[in-house]
Amino acid sequence: MSLRTSAVLTAAVVVLGAASPAFACRGVECYDEVRLPDVYRTVDRPVIVRPGYREVVDRPPVVVVRPERVMVAPGRVSYEMTPPVTRTVFQEIVVRPAGYRWASTWGPYGERRCKVPVPAEVKVVPREVLVRPGRRVRVVQPPIYAVRERAVAVRPAGRYVVDYPPVVAQERARVLVRRGGTAWVRAERTSYGW
Template sequence: MLSRGRVAVASLFIVASAASPALACRGGGECYDRVSYPDVYRTVERPVVVERGYRDVYETRPTVVVRQERVMLQPPRVTYAMTPPVTRTVFQEIVVRRAGWRWERTYGPYGERRCKVAVPAEVKVVPREILVHPGRRVRMVEPPVYGIQNRAVAVRPAQRYVVDRPPVIAYERTRVLARRGGTAWVRADTRW
C-alpha cells in the first residue's frame, strides 16, 4: 500500500499537469496563446492647397486714330421755279363806232335843209400784250455741300484677356493608421 504522503504528491502532480498549458499541449492537444498586436502606421503624402486658384481678366483699350475725311454736309436739293412768260406789245385798231350815216340839218337862204352825211368809223389804236412764250416750270438742282470732318477710327478694337491662375498645391507627409492593433489567438508552440 502506498502511503498517504505519496498519494498526496501524486495527486498534486496530476492536478498541476492538468492546469499547465504546456503540459496539456504535450499530450497532443491543440493550444492557442493570446497575442497583442500593436497599431500599424504608415507615412503618406497628401496634397494640400496652399493658395487657391483664381482668374484675372485684363482689358485693353482700343487704339483709335483721328482721320479727316470729306463728308457731305447737305445733300443735293431739287427745286422748281417758274419763268415769267415772254410777251410783246402790239398796237391794234379797234372800231369804237362803226361807219354809218347821219342826217344833218342846215339853214340856208332857202330855208332848212336835211342832208344825209356819211359818218366814218371811229377807230381807236389800243396797245395789246400778246404771249410769245408762256412761263414754264424749270427744275433746278443745287449741288451737295461738302466739308472736312474729323472722325475717330478704331485701328485695333479693345481686347479682353483671361488668365487662369492654378492653385498652389504642396504635399505634406502624414502618418496615418494603416491597421488598428488588437489581440488574436495564435497556435501555441508545444516546446514549453
C-alpha cells in the first residue's frame, strides 16, 4: 500500500470520527441523542353500537263483555172493572087474568046463558137476574227483566314510557400510550477511544 493511499484512509477515518458523536466527545462520559418511537398498546374499549332511546307506548283499554240482568219495563199497578155476573131465570107472566065469560046454549026451553070460568092466560118469559155486580179489581204487573250484554272496562287505557338502554360492544383498538421523542443515551465505548 502506498503512502498516499494510507494518508487518504487516515484522513477519511479522522473526518468520519470527527462527525461521529463518539469522537466528538472527549470527556469521561458521553451521551448520544437518540430518537424514541411512539409507544402503542392494544386495549378493549366500549363502543356504542346503538344509542339508547325512550319510547312512549299507548296501552288500549281491556274490555270484557258480561251478561247483565236489566229492567226493561218497571212494575205497575192498574185497576180494571170486572163484568157483572147475571143469570137467566124464567118467570110466568099473566097476560090475561082468569075470569068468567057468558056462553049461550039452546035447550028445550029456549036460549040459556051460563057463566063459564075462563082460566088465566100465562106466558113464560126469560129474565136476567143480577147474581154479582161488577167491581173494581187491582191488577199488579211485575217488572219485566231481560238479559243484555254490557261492555265493562277491566283496565283503563294508559300511557307508559319504555327506556331502552344503549347497546354497547367491546372493540379492540391500538391506542397511543406515549408519544415518541428524543432522549440522551450514554454512548458506548468503541475501539476509537469511546
